[in-house]
Amino acid sequence: MKYTSSVERWGVFELSCKGTAEGNPFSERNITAEFVSQSEHKTVAGFYDGGGVYKVRFMPSFEETYRFTVSGNFSGESYSGEFSVTAPSAGNHGPVRVCNTFHFAYADGTPYYPIGTTCYVWELQSDELIAETLESLKNSPFNKIRFCVFPKSYCYNSREPRSYPFEGTPVDGSLVNEDNVWGFTPDSEGNSWDFLRFNPAHFEHIEKCIYELQKLGIEADIILFHPYDRWGFSTMTPEQDEFYLRYAAARFSALRNVWWSFANEYDFIKSKTVDDWERLAEVIVKSDPYGHLRSIHNAGQFYDHTRPWITHCSVQRSPEGTSDWRRQYGKPIVIDEMQYEGNIQYCWGNISPRELIKRFWEALCRGGYGGHGETYVGEDLWWSHGGKLKGESPARIAFMRKVLEEAPAGGLKPKAMEWDELCAVPEDEKLEKESGYHLFYYGINRPAFRWYHIDDENTYSAEIIDTWNMTVEKVGEFKGRFRLDLPSREYIAVRIRRI
Amino acid sequence: MKYTSSVERWGVFELSCKGTAEGNPFSERNITAEFVSQSEHKTVAGFYDGGGVYKVRFMPSFEETYRFTVSGNFSGESYSGEFSVTAPSAGNHGPVRVCNTFHFAYADGTPYYPIGTTCYVWELQSDELIAETLESLKNSPFNKIRFCVFPKSYCYNSREPRSYPFEGTPVDGSLVNEDNVWGFTPDSEGNSWDFLRFNPAHFEHIEKCIYELQKLGIEADIILFHPYDRWGFSTMTPEQDEFYLRYAAARFSALRNVWWSFANEYDFIKSKTVDDWERLAEVIVKSDPYGHLRSIHNAGQFYDHTRPWITHCSVQRSPEGTSDWRRQYGKPIVIDEMQYEGNIQYCWGNISPRELIKRFWEALCRGGYGGHGETYVGEDLWWSHGGKLKGESPARIAFMRKVLEEAPAGGLKPKAMEWDELCAVPEDEKLEKESGYHLFYYGINRPAFRWYHIDDENTYSAEIIDTWNMTVEKVGEFKGRFRLDLPSREYIAVRIRRI
Structure with a gap:
């Protein structure tokens, strides 16, 4: 049996065992491993990898020590072992x-x-x-x-x-x-x-x-x-x-x-x-x-x-x-x-x-x-x-x-504003309220201007985004009901955020 | 009573009579005329035009002599007369x-x-x-x-x-x-x-x-x-x-x-x-x-x-x-x-x-x-x-x-061709068969080429129409199944006609 003694969280722990290559190992043989740590207990099916080699792969979700035992009709032997799970490396955020x-x-x-x-x-x-x-x-x-x-x-x-x-x-x-x-x-x-x-x-x-x-x-x-x-x-x-x-x-x-x-x-x-x-x-x-x-x-x-x-x-x-x-x-x-x-x-x-x-x-x-x-x-x-x-x-x-x-974390949801515009705000209600974030999008429509009115109390920054030419233009700070002059071009968005 | 003695077919014959201006002539008075020619017989309501003037208008549909009699409570008098209808002038095709x-x-x-x-x-x-x-x-x-x-x-x-x-x-x-x-x-x-x-x-x-x-x-x-x-x-x-x-x-x-x-x-x-x-x-x-x-x-x-x-x-x-x-x-x-x-x-x-x-x-x-x-x-x-x-x-x-x-006269109808294209042919079935006229339109789609197959027997001319740039380009004559190279631009039409 081959395996590594350490693997990072959400990495792949792989163990490899020799077994029989006779008959059809894919359909006639099996290999399974049971993994146990303090917080996790999983039984995982392995697979035949050709050349008399059987493998089991496991993705640990905790930074703990795992013990495993291998079973199956792939071989007459029985196996067990343990490995430790380290912190995820940079860029590994899990599934x-x-x-x-x-x-x-x-x-x-x-x-x-x-x-x-x-x-x-x-x-x-x-x-x-x-x-x-x-x-x-x-x-x-x-x-x-x-x-x-x-x-x-x-x-x-x-x-x-x-x-x-x-x-x-x-x-x-x-x-x-x-x-x-x-x-x-x-x-x-x-x-x-x-x-x-x-x-x-x-x-x-x-x-x-x-x-x-x-x-x-x-x-x-x-x-x-x-x-x-x-x-x-x-x-x-x-x-x-x-x-x-x-x-x-x-x-x-x-x-x-x-x-x-x-x-x-x-x-x-x-x-x-x-x-x-x-x-x-x-x-x-x-x-x-x-x-x-x-x-x-x-x-x-x-x-x-x-x-x-x-x-x-x-x-x-x-x-x-x-x-x-x-x-x-x-x-x-x-x-x-x-x-x-x-x-x-x-x-x-x-x-x-x-x-x-x-x-x-x-x-x-x-x-x-x-x-x-x-x-x-x-x-x-x-x-x-x-x-x-x-x-x-x-x-x-x-x-x-x-x-x-x-945008505020966690994605956007559509918000009903004027009947003829698309507007997205943070999905999360708390973030929606805190940020005052509004992303308007006009698509093939080319308004020369639009009126906006988020609320009467707060001050908002407004930016005109040309989604095709990839520009963001700051146009000022506003309170109450306000008008923005827009470029009369297609594919314009407007981003409004509370200051 | 005033009127013209002659009017063209589908022109306006208008007669004008003096009547009372007292009270509310719009609601209390009426004027009607009956028009009779060899082929037509219509009774037409007139209207009060202010200043004690009542009018009846009539659009004749035949090049015949029309007689009319006027009735109504707009006046104590009774009127009748006749007029002739001439051929329509250039550009007058009727309603x-x-x-x-x-x-x-x-x-x-x-x-x-x-x-x-x-x-x-x-x-x-x-x-x-x-x-x-x-x-x-x-x-x-x-x-x-x-x-x-x-x-x-x-x-x-x-x-x-x-x-x-x-x-x-x-x-x-x-x-x-x-x-x-x-x-x-x-x-x-x-x-x-x-x-x-x-x-x-x-x-x-x-x-x-x-x-x-x-x-x-x-x-x-x-x-x-x-x-x-x-x-x-x-x-x-x-x-x-x-x-x-x-x-x-x-x-x-x-x-x-x-x-x-x-x-x-x-x-x-x-x-x-x-x-x-x-x-x-x-x-x-x-x-x-x-x-x-x-x-x-x-x-x-x-x-x-x-x-x-x-x-x-x-x-x-x-x-x-x-x-x-x-x-x-x-x-x-x-x-x-x-x-x-x-x-x-x-x-x-x-x-x-x-x-x-x-x-x-x-x-x-x-x-x-x-x-x-x-x-x-x-x-x-x-x-x-x-x-x-x-x-x-x-x-x-x-x-x-x-x-x-x-296109062949009488308008176009949609014809089911390939699932992803619009195609119009003459509405009239006889003209459709005679002309072999097909007008394809690709809208926002920008095919680099398409295959066409109207039939196996006839020869067809094909033209590429740029509906935005307003150009018509002849691309040749074809028989059976044939391929046209198209400009990979939006708003392209293809016109195919039997030779």
Whole structure:
């Protein structure tokens, strides 16, 4: 047995044991460890990592001494040991949790405002492209990225991935018809997979990528199923689906920056019903000892986000409905797809950066969080392959993130002001009252002036924010009812704060 | 009795008789004339025009000899006579009618495509401003204008009108509070009107303005009631409302370019119920012998446009729903308000010309017709006062009108093509088949290319239309499935026609 004697809080404690490689260790063997400290007691399933090696991973939540005992039919031996948990290193705030109903915070209480992007299979590209993506992310505003465990077959996605999740042989890639632009080729004839034998290298590589994201402070929003498939991974049997989920949970759960996205466009996966999704959700709820965030993303109709296993709404839609969805679901609203900046042939991937930035601000001022994607015609599209960011929106998203981080902590909620304006105030009522913070946003409207009236007693500073040109202009201090002259341009916000 | 011995078809035959001026001739006296030609037989109510003069107006629909006899208690005399009807002069196509369910045509069959604007009280301004408005209209693409019989009290509308529809004295205008920006001051104390005595000069002036519009080929979409009122004209009794409508119908109906808009923002007129509107509609249906077009315009909720007296839907809303409204109401869709180009403080009057032009094209490609308005901060705002057009949208509307007029006659309907594009084809099925005309519109989407496939047999010409920059670029001839490279810009249309 190998393990480290010390690990930081919310780090990964990993133990590794030799066991039998005979038969099918994935399906016939198991390994489990029980972890006990003063404040915590968890039993955690491990996994077979190939080559006769079995592993158990654990994320400790307390700075205490942990004892563990290992059991299972993987070997005739029995093991136990102990390790100590040290303080988290800089930048380690623990896993992200829902906080204040509509928002998020790390386990240590630090607010987390999701600023997400989508690169569906960035981690299944070449080493060079992966390195380029990580470099792009490092210089970007993004602190969450959505991507798939399974490879993707779709328009602009005809290449084979670097590896497959299962042992076996894929269908001949030359049969892929690029004219079948939606990429749905449920005809998976020609594939030959053993769905009971994983390819540990595939998962290990994804883990490395998740760690790289962790170093950059980026949450990994892992998409477990998706419909863009020519290999048959979207049409496995219920037992095969559950077997895969338990393996993924055993491998990934101990990584603190993991989120579970059960599906991309769940309603396009015709082979699964709502009952299937509910059953699969239960598998993850039971297999993930840490309760990582869970969501399921739609194409058309939303999933029923009131289901208790769903921690936050991950939606595809333009953001007008955000305030309504808050009331309807009582959970954080993360609009992971609002159409992408780009110029591909489809409407979901060819809006202007101005339009995307407008949607980000609208989502924000309605108490939710927008999401980014980029689809400019080319060899590698950020939205799927990663690589270099070419668009004009990331700089403006960074600017918006700064404005959000300058607001009172804990996120914003929509406030009814004049009928024809969006206004956000701090979600927390105490902070709302203390700060007098109001963030107005006018979108495509271009008022030459507006009247404001927060109250009669206090003095307020006012600033005009050009969300596209990324400027903040102080315009003075005001009391009672006051008028601000505005620039008669689109995409203007006004920030008012009590002095 | 005075009258002309000859009038052109769809012109105004007017006869004028002396009668008593004693008592209240408006309410106590009446005049009626019966017109008979070979093909037509109509009895038409006249009106008291002040100074002991009674008039009857008639719009003949046939080039025949008409005999008439006058009756009524306006005088002890009895009158009769005859006149001949000549061919219409150039530019006189008769009144506009609904044609082909969703579109319009003049009585002589010439297609009429409404390209409307709104200047609520342009005709109640100074002579100089009225002249300027007419000059602007002459150089504009607009062939319909919405305006009110009653003056308007509202933000940017505090001035008194040049005249009032009734005898009496208005409230002191200095009491108007400009901060009451919505202008609704139903408190009409201080006004002193005799609602049974009209001011004929007010109506005569409006008639002159309608004739001026007629000379320019512009339809007068006359708004009979509206809520922006400090004089009490929106809160008359049912009897007073009906008395006013009969007078307006007797004066205006014979002018061929008259349309009846029962209300602007009917749902903001809290003093009237749906039952009231239905009753008032009946008054106009009975009093207008020619069946001019009738509509009623909403603020929030649409009126029930299935009502038989409504000839076309006049709506305030952005145009996304146009295709649905066609199915729902089975009538022409005229979106008279889609928000206005401008920069005033309210969202309904500060969108960009680009956004307004986008809405015009969207309305068009969904089988409806958009409407223009302009609200730039200043002394005189086009939307209410007329004057000079300052915006960038009219030139682009003229360009769109040209594209529409180049299409096969009779208007366009939406056609389901790819799920993410708008496409319009000729409403008329025969023309649709003959022409192979397809007008695609991409709005804010910026595809770098699209695939097209009309059929396999025919050859098609394709043109790329930049609806903002007003260019039409021929890109070649195509057969079968073909790809067009597009400019990756917003506001692009593609026109495909069979060769």
